[in-house]
Every structure is written in C-alpha cells, then in structure tokens.
Amino acid sequence: MNNVNRYEKGIENITKLSGEQSTFHDVKGILKDISPRLSDLFVSFAFGDVYSGEELTLQQRELLTISTLVTQGGCDLQLKAHTESALKVGCTKEEIIETIIHLSPYIGFPRVLNGMLASHEVIQKFEDDAA
Amino acid sequence: MNNVNRYEKGIENITKLSGEQSTFHDVKGILKDISPRLSDLFVSFAFGDVYSGEELTLQQRELLTISTLVTQGGCDLQLKAHTESALKVGCTKEEIIETIIHLSPYIGFPRVLNGMLASHEVIQKFEDDAA
Amino acid sequence: MNNVNRYEKGIENITKLSGEQSTFHDVKGILKDISPRLSDLFVSFAFGDVYSGEELTLQQRELLTISTLVTQGGCDLQLKAHTESALKVGCTKEEIIETIIHLSPYIGFPRVLNGMLASHEVIQKFEDDAA
Amino acid sequence: MNNVNRYEKGIENITKLSGEQSTFHDVKGILKDISPRLSDLFVSFAFGDVYSGEELTLQQRELLTISTLVTQGGCDLQLKAHTESALKVGCTKEEIIETIIHLSPYIGFPRVLNGMLASHEVIQKFEDDAA
Amino acid sequence: MNNVNRYEKGIENITKLSGEQSTFHDVKGILKDISPRLSDLFVSFAFGDVYSGEELTLQQRELLTISTLVTQGGCDLQLKAHTESALKVGCTKEEIIETIIHLSPYIGFPRVLNGMLASHEVIQKFEDDAA
Amino acid sequence: MNNVNRYEKGIENITKLSGEQSTFHDVKGILKDISPRLSDLFVSFAFGDVYSGEELTLQQRELLTISTLVTQGGCDLQLKAHTESALKVGCTKEEIIETIIHLSPYIGFPRVLNGMLASHEVIQKFEDDAA
Numbered sequence: 143m144n145n146v147n148r149y150e151k152g153i154e155n156i157t158k159l160s161g162e163q164s165t166f167h168d169v170k171g172i173l174k175d176i177s178p179r180l181s182d183l184f185v186s187f188a189f190g191d192v193y194s195g196e197e198l199t200l201q202q203r204e205l206l207t208i209s210t211l212v213t214q215g216g217c218d219l220q221l222k223a224h225t226e227s228a229l230k231v232g233c234t235k236e237e238i239i240e241t242i243i244h245l246s247p248y249i250g251f252p253r254v255l256n257g258m259l260a261s262h263e264v265i266q267k268f269e270d271d272a273a
Numbered sequence: 274m275n276n277v278n279r280y281e282k283g284i285e286n287i288t289k290l291s292g293e294q295s296t297f298h299d300v301k302g303i304l305k306d307i308s309p310r311l312s313d314l315f316v317s318f319a320f321g322d323v324y325s326g327e328e329l330t331l332q333q334r335e336l337l338t339i340s341t342l343v344t345q346g347g348c349d350l351q352l353k354a355h356t357e358s359a360l361k362v363g364c365t366k367e368e369i370i371e372t373i374i375h376l377s378p379y380i381g382f383p384r385v386l387n388g389m390l391a392s393h394e395v396i397q398k399f400e401d402d403a404a
Numbered sequence: 405m406n407n408v409n410r411y412e413k414g415i416e417n418i419t420k421l422s423g424e425q426s427t428f429h430d431v432k433g434i435l436k437d438i439s440p441r442l443s444d445l446f447v448s449f450a451f452g453d454v455y456s457g458e459e460l461t462l463q464q465r466e467l468l469t470i471s472t473l474v475t476q477g478g479c480d481l482q483l484k485a486h487t488e489s490a491l492k493v494g495c496t497k498e499e500i501i502e503t504i505i506h507l508s509p510y511i512g513f514p515r516v517l518n519g520m521l522a523s524h525e526v527i528q529k530f531e532d533d534a535a
Numbered sequence: 536m537n538n539v540n541r542y543e544k545g546i547e548n549i550t551k552l553s554g555e556q557s558t559f560h561d562v563k564g565i566l567k568d569i570s571p572r573l574s575d576l577f578v579s580f581a582f583g584d585v586y587s588g589e590e591l592t593l594q595q596r597e598l599l600t601i602s603t604l605v606t607q608g609g610c611d612l613q614l615k616a617h618t619e620s621a622l623k624v625g626c627t628k629e630e631i632i633e634t635i636i637h638l639s640p641y642i643g644f645p646r647v648l649n650g651m652l653a654s655h656e657v658i659q660k661f662e663d664d665a666a
Numbered sequence: 667m668n669n670v671n672r673y674e675k676g677i678e679n680i681t682k683l684s685g686e687q688s689t690f691h692d693v694k695g696i697l698k699d700i701s702p703r704l705s706d707l708f709v710s711f712a713f714g715d716v717y718s719g720e721e722l723t724l725q726q727r728e729l730l731t732i733s734t735l736v737t738q739g740g741c742d743l744q745l746k747a748h749t750e751s752a753l754k755v756g757c758t759k760e761e762i763i764e765t766i767i768h769l770s771p772y773i774g775f776p777r778v779l780n781g782m783l784a785s786h787e788v789i790q791k792f793e794d795d796a797a
Numbered sequence: 798m799n800n801v802n803r804y805e806k807g808i809e810n811i812t813k814l815s816g817e818q819s820t821f822h823d824v825k826g827i828l829k830d831i832s833p834r835l836s837d838l839f840v841s842f843a844f845g846d847v848y849s850g851e852e853l854t855l856q857q858r859e860l861l862t863i864s865t866l867v868t869q870g871g872c873d874l875q876l877k878a879h880t881e882s883a884l885k886v887g888c889t890k891e892e893i894i895e896t897i898i899h900l901s902p903y904i905g906f907p908r909v910l911n912g913m914l915a916s917h918e919v920i921q922k923f924e925d926d927a928a
Contacts, residue, residue: 145800145803148800169648172652173648173651176632176651176652176655177632177636177651179636179850180632180635180636180639180647180651183636183639183842183846183847184378184639184644184648187378187639187838187842187846188378188644191838191842192374192375192377192378192838195371195374195375195834197365197367197368197370197371198368198371198372198375202333202336202368202372203375205333205336205337206336206337206340206372206375206376207375207379209337209340209341209344210340210341210343210344210376210379210380211379211645212341213340213341213344213345214344214379214380214608214645214646215476215477215478215479215608215609216477216478216608216609216646216649217608217645217646217649219648219649220645220648234328236328237328237329237333239328239438239439239442240326240328240329241329241333241337242442243323243326243439243441243442243445244323244326244329244334244337244338245337245341245774246323246442246445246446246449246774247315247318247319247323247774247775248338248341248342248345248774248775248776249341249345249773249774250769250770250771250772250773250774251446251450251771251772252473252476252479252482252772253476253478253479254442255431255435255446255481255482256478256479256481258435258438258439258442259434259438262438276407276410279407300779303783304779304782307763307782307783307786308763308767308782310457310767311763311766311767311770311778311782314449314453314454314767314770315770315775315779318445318449318453318770319775322445322449323445326441342776345739345776345777346739346740346869346870346871346872347739347740347777347780347870347871348739348776348777348780350779350780351776351779370831370832370835373835374832374834374835374838376643377643377835377838377839377842378643378644379643379644379645380642380643381638381639381640381641381642381643382640382641382839382843383641383866383869383872383875384869384871384872385835386824386828386839386874386875387871387872387874389828389831389832389835390827390831393831446771449770449771450771454767454768454770454771457764457767457768459758459760459761459763459764460761460764460765460768464726464729464761464765465768467726467729467730468729468730468733468765468768468769469768469772471730471733471734471737472733472734472736472737472769472772472773473772474734475733475734475737475738476737476772476773477607477608477609477610478608478609496721498721499721499722499726501569501570501573501721502719502721502722503722503726503730504573505570505572505573505576505716505719506716506719506722506727506730506731507730507734507905508573508576508577508580508716508905509708509711509712509716509905509906510731510734510735510738510905510906510907511734511738511904511905512900512901512902512903512904512905513577513581513902513903514604514607514610514613514903515607515609515610516573517562517566517577517612517613518609518610518612520566520569520570520573521565521569524569538669538672541669572719576711576715576716577902580707580711580715580902581902584707584711585707585898585899585901585902588703588895588898588899590889590891590892590894590895591892591895591896591899595857595860595892595896596899598857598860598861599860599861599864599896599899599900600899600903602861602864602865602868603864603865603867603868603900603903603904604903605865606864606865606868606869607868607903607904627852629852630852630853630857632852633850633852633853634853634857634861636847636850637847637850637853637858637861637862638861638865639842639847640839640842640843640847641862641865641866641869642865642869693910696914697910697913700894700913700914700917701894701898701913703898704894704897704898704901704909704913707898707901708901708906708910711901712906735907738870738907738908739870739871740870740871740908740911741870741907741908741911743910743911744907744910
C-alpha cells in the first residue's frame, strides 16, 4: 500500500465510521488549513493504518476509544466524535453508557462524570434526531 | 442487595474472571492484611457492583479494562491480571494485542510499548501452559 | 449496612458537606436523568462508603480531595464543589489557598494556576455572600 | 542573589520573553490579587531561577515548554502564552507547528490536536498583527 | 531572605520532617553529584520556600503530599520518603492508610493499590523498628 | 512514498539517531517477535514519517522527546534510548540536564527527579565509554 492508498483508505474508514459529513471530516478540514502535513499523518496513520486491522470490529474499536479518551480526560471534542461513530456503527446507547460506568473503579468518578456529560450530549441528540 | 451479598457477588465475579486461584485473589489477600476496609471496598464495589452490570459481556469489560490500564501507564500488575482474565473469559490473543495497538494513535507508542511488553508476558505464559 | 442504607448514608454525608442545596445535589440530579445506576454508585460508594470512615475529619478529607483534583487537572466542576464543601465544613480560606500552593513543587505551576483560578472563584463568592 | 533580586530577575526574564505587556504580566497581576505569595513563588522560581540558566537558549526553552504543556493537556492559557513568547524570541511558525506534530508518536493525536488548535490561534493572530 | 538562607531553611525543614538521616538527605546527595543546580533548586524552593508557609501544619502538608503523589503514580521513591516523614511528624498509621483509601472514588483502585503497597512497606518497617 | 520506503526511511532515521546497534534496534526486534504489525507501524510512522520532517533538527527533536517523556513519567526505557540518541546526534550533556531541570516549574520535582536519575545513568555510561 502506498501513501496515496493509505490516505484514501483512511477517508474510506472515516466514512464508514461517520458517514459523509461528520466531526471527523470537519477536524480533517480544519487541520488541513493549519497543517496539511498533520492532516495527512492523522488520516493515514489513525484511520488508514490502525482502523484497517481486522482483529477487532468497528464496534469494539469505538468502545475501546471511548475508554482511552475518558481515561485521558480533556478530550471532549474527540469523545463526542467517537460517541457519534459508536452509535453509527451499531453500538447501543446502553453499551456506551456502561462503558463509561465500567471505568469508575479504574479512574474514579471525576473523569467518569466529565466523560458521561460529554458523551451523553451526543446520545441525546442522536435519539432526538431519530425521533 | 446488602453488603454481605455485594462482597460475595464480588468474589463470585472474580472467580468467573479468573478461576479459583489468580492474581486477583492474591491482591485481595495482600490487601486484607494491610487494610480489610480497602479489601472490602475493592471487592464489593469493583467486582460486586460494577462487574454485575449486564449491559456488557465479560469479554468486552476485559478489553475496556486493558484500554484504560495501558492508557494510565504504571499499572503492570493490574494489566497482567486483566490480560489473564481476558484470556480466561475467551478473548483471543489477537484481540488483546490489537486492543493495545489500537491505542497507538490515541496515547502514543511509549505507553503502548510498555503495555504490550507487560501484557505479552502473560499471553506467552498462557500459551506455554496450554502447550 | 444494606444498599438502601448506603445510599441514604451517602445523601446524609453530602448534606453534611454541602447543606440541603449544592453542586453535589445538582450533579446527583443530572446523573439520575442520564443513568440512575451511575448516580447510585456515585452516591453510595463515594459518599456512603468512603466518607463514612472515621479515621479522617471532613476538613481533612476536603483538603485531600482538593489536592487530588488539582493534580489531575480538568476537573473544575468538582474542584469548585469541593472548595464550597471545604469552606462549609470549616476549612479556612488560607488553608485552601496554601493547599494549592503546597502542590507547586509536586505538580508544577500550570495545574496549580488552573486550580487556583477555579477554586478562588468559589472562595470569592463565599466571602461576598458572607459580607 | 537575594529574594528581591530573584523576583526582579524574574520580571526581567518575563519581559525578555514577552515584552512589556503580555499574558504573563496579566497572570502575575491576577495571581497577586489572589495570593501575593503564589505570585512571588511563580515569578522568582520559574522565571528568576530556572529561566536564568545559560545552558539553553530562550528559543530552546520555549519549544521545550510547548512540548511539556501539550503533553500535559488542559493548559491552553499557558500554551498560548508560551506560543506568543516562542514567536517573540525568534522561533519560527514552522518550528512551533512541527514541535507539536513531533509529539504525535509520543502522546497520540487527541492532545496533539488540542494543542495545535490552541497554539495556532496565537500564531494566526501574530501573523495578522504583523501583516 | 537571601539564597543562602533559603537553602539553609530548606535543610532545616528537611531535618524537621525526617531527622538527620533520611531518604531526603540521600536524594539531595545523589542530586548534588548529578547537578548541584537541581539540588539547590529542589531544596531551596520545595523545602525552603514552600514548606515554610505557616498556613498548614507539617502533618497536613505530609498527607496532602501523599494525596498528590498517589494520584500522579510512578513516584514510589517519593511516596515512601513522605510516608516516613508523615509518621515522623506525628500522623498516625490510620490517617495515612485512610488518606490513600479516600482517593479511591477520585482516581480509582489501580493507583490506590500501587500507592498502598509502597506506603505500607514504610509503615510496616516503622512499626517493626518501634517494636 | 510507499510503505516499503516508509519502513526503510524509518530504519535509516533510527540509524542516524543511534548507530547500527542501539536500544531502538533492540525494541524493534522484540516488537517484531510479539507483533510484526506493531513493529511496522512504530518504525514507519514514528521514525519514517515524523522524524523525516525538515522543520526541526535531530538535536531539537531529541530534546523535545526528552521533555515529553519526562513529563509523561513511567517511560524509563524510552527516556534512556532517547538520551543515548541525544548524545549521539550532538546534544551536550549540559543541554540534556538543563532540559530536565527546565521542566521543574511545569511538572514538579517528582517526575523531574525520576527523569534525571534515568537519563543520567546513560550520560554517565556515555562519558565512561568515551574516557
């Protein structure tokens, strides 16, 4: 796979995760204005290389991503984008909420609450849109 | 559910995760000598309350736990214990390894490598024991 | 102690820490709408189980909580709620400010400044209300 | 060097880094109202003691500071102030952007993106002012 | 206070915290061989400036330090040294253990367990020496 | 640039940073046994893509890497490998030591001391080998 393919594969995976229009597309666009180099590295490595591995499903990947983002803290933008993707690739609302609750004994309540508030905003919007 | 039940439920879940003898049982024992109060809180809350939720399978919980522990860093003892459990509840070696690889674009390679080295030690031992 | 008692004990401790109306009550309410399970775990474990230990006074607990929250960073909501409680259970303004200053050689100035700005907002409001 | 000299040296270094008027001067002012003791410790230790070392240039120090602040996350105010200084002491826009990109394999994209967005806001403003 | 006084004050406070011979004295010695500049900054700022504030007692400072060190993780050497000091300045074994337990709902069990194991080693040794 | 080239470029950069035999080569080897996929991602992305940017010199990159690794904590293996590289690409011992000292006001002494002890071990060995 050459670099053009890696980037295209990345865009393909982003579209699988989030449709034609999403926070990921927006972030890619903003990054491209600031630094095309960073935009390329981000799309090609994270979404082209890593998300193409077949050992895990996209549902598994999205819940694992929510786990790492809530643990790190301070990544509301990314957490919201991945909550959106989690719902789009078929994770249930209940799985996402329990994923965050599951972290309570590992990281404590402050980051669990922060994560829940950010993530739930997206879940709420998703349900309202579906209604 | 009263507190005795919560503790018993915790021990029951630990046994589901890791058999009759495991690092979790050892940690519980060590803790009991240092502080029975902490040992109780740990078993009852983490394993009694949280692991009893039915929205996620034990396989899902173990991979999510690996994600948060590798992200935090500095938790080799816990990461090894949960790698052991992940294998016991039926996660494949490939899923565990890809879970850690999946974190590369989110936390960077230093903690991914640290996590992989600790986790792989357990995987290796598990395979050797099975052979 | 059964689970109903743990929750009730938690509410009792929250009220000791913060009166009948406070950020803690608000957070509990918001959480209850999102996830009654998380709201219960939070109140019963953090405030029911942990705050009931008699080895430390509530003043000691509040200063220790400020120490861990400022160290973690990114927990302004929680830091403000616990600054409020610290003042209500009798910690002085001077103790709270020095607690944050004390962290400078351990965590550096960026998180100390962030913590001080958030915490001081509450101290200021408390003094204005008292005036 | 006595304490008055350390503070004066700190102010002198702040002025070298950021001119007569800057975020650092503002922060110092805000801190002085909250806690003169913290304001003094901050200026004397960080800028008086540490920045006076001659083993590194101010350009080197500012890029190293950007590295530690982006790594920590949650320090946008400080990151913007040091991006401003980096530009004032002669680091190029390209060096600053590549410094943040350089962190991708070490800390992952979430904190790299957060840092880039905060830092680029200052770079943009600097270029607009220069135009 | 000039710099010689700050350093002397630092040594005086280290001695109050830990007697004539302690891990702090050892660390200071090791640092002096590696970098006299860092050894001076460490003693003068941390122990000379910060520990001289009178708004908190040494007992309060030591428990707050244990809180920040357990929260950060990866600081066993420092945590052991401060557990030693906590005991020497009059904190009880029960207060130290409950300080670490108190952190469970704020940082989760992995770092609480790591901290407890390191800290308890010192408590054990202290009790054995006293016996 | 296709993927074979990216990997080759990565090896070329590793060799520039650390000679024909180094900790990086060892880590790559160990990783290859555990997961060829992770070994490839690591070499191609970190050393092939990122280190090939021409906006920063290798000396600058190595000091920035030391800053992020000391800030993260718990990465002694990586910190030692990059201290080795820093020395090989021409950073002086004084610059490396001051880089770590420079972090004191940003991250506090515990992680600065941990980093200094790990890094200095390599500096010492480097000087002994040169003698």
